[in-house]
Amino acid sequence: MRTPLVAANWKMHKTVGEAAAYAHAFRALVAEVRDVEIVLAPPFTALHALAGALAGSGIGVAGQDLHAERQGAFTGEISAGMLRDAGAGYVIIGHSERRHLFGETDAEVGAKVRAATGARLVPIMCVGETLAERESNRTFEVLDRQLQAGLAGLAAAAGSLVVAYEPVWAIGTGRNATPEQAQEVHAHIRARLAGVLDESIARTRRILYGGSVKPGNVAALAAQPDVDGALVGGAGLDPGSFAEIVAGTRGLL
Numbered sequence: 001m002r003t004p005l006v007a008a009n010w011k012m013h014k015t016v017g018e019a020a021a022y023a024h025a026f027r028a029l030v031a032e033v034r035d036v037e038i039v040l041a042p043p044f045t046a047l048h049a050l051a052g053a054l055a056g057s058g059i060g061v062a063g064q065d066l067h068a069e070r071q072g073a074f075t076g077e078i079s080a081g082m083l084r085d086a087g088a089g090y091v092i093i094g095h096s097e098r099r100h101l102f103g104e105t106d107a108e109v110g111a112k113v114r115a116a117t118g119a120r121l122v123p124i125m126c127v128g129e130t131l132a133e134r135e136s137n138r139t140f141e142v143l144d145r146q147l148q149a150g151l152a153g154l155a156a157a158a159g160s161l162v163v164a165y166e167p168v169w170a171i172g173t174g175r176n177a178t179p180e181q182a183q184e185v186h187a188h189i190r191a192r193l194a195g196v197l198d199e200s201i202a203r204t205r206r207i208l209y210g211g212s213v214k215p216g217n218v219a220a221l222a223a224q225p226d227v228d229g230a231l232v233g234g235a236g237l238d239p240g241s242f243a244e245i246v247a248g249t250r251g252l253l
């Protein structure tokens, strides 16, 4: 009932030329895929060219961040409308690197989510606990706080929301959550979505797992009832391995 979604977050990797070469190779590899929504999140500089290179493929393009205001004196920032104008249909919000390296707060994440939905971009809102928070049994408390603030004031516009659970200790570390750990947290997130938004919205929202997703572990993760796809970093940089992750999500690996 929920179409799986698999997104590659390229972070600060790839030039315009490299993005176009990836698009060319990747389109061919996933040309037959109809049952998984696929999204690529390039750096801002490659967004427009990548959207052009993917035209007609059904593969979506995402920004990796945005500013909550529509326009103004915010040097270095990009608005939701600008992302749409450049060809994006999605935007990643509140990635742990934004939160931990750049000091983004829960309240800022919430403002960005509202800005995204206001511009008809699908927000992929990231939540996740650090290792210290997990080890002190604060995982659910941290997630509840992030969800509460991230979804504040969203109710009616939550129809397109995607949530990504990315335990910080699993990102880029090669140490992924087990399928059981992911399922436990995803079920908790879905229950919180029902509380903060409403039951019918919670049932239809995609909740992605992220953190060291690879071709070899994606099938077991995606087989969990509340895991609706993946947000992929390192393994999304190569078209071949990302295409394998798409196949694994479909249970074909």
Ligand code: PGA
Pocket (backbone or CB within 6 Å): 009, 166, 170, 171, 172, 173, 174, 210, 211, 212, 213, 231, 232, 233, 234, 235
């Ligand atoms: P990773 O990154 O797959 O390299 O662990 C995931 C992410 O940061 O979204």
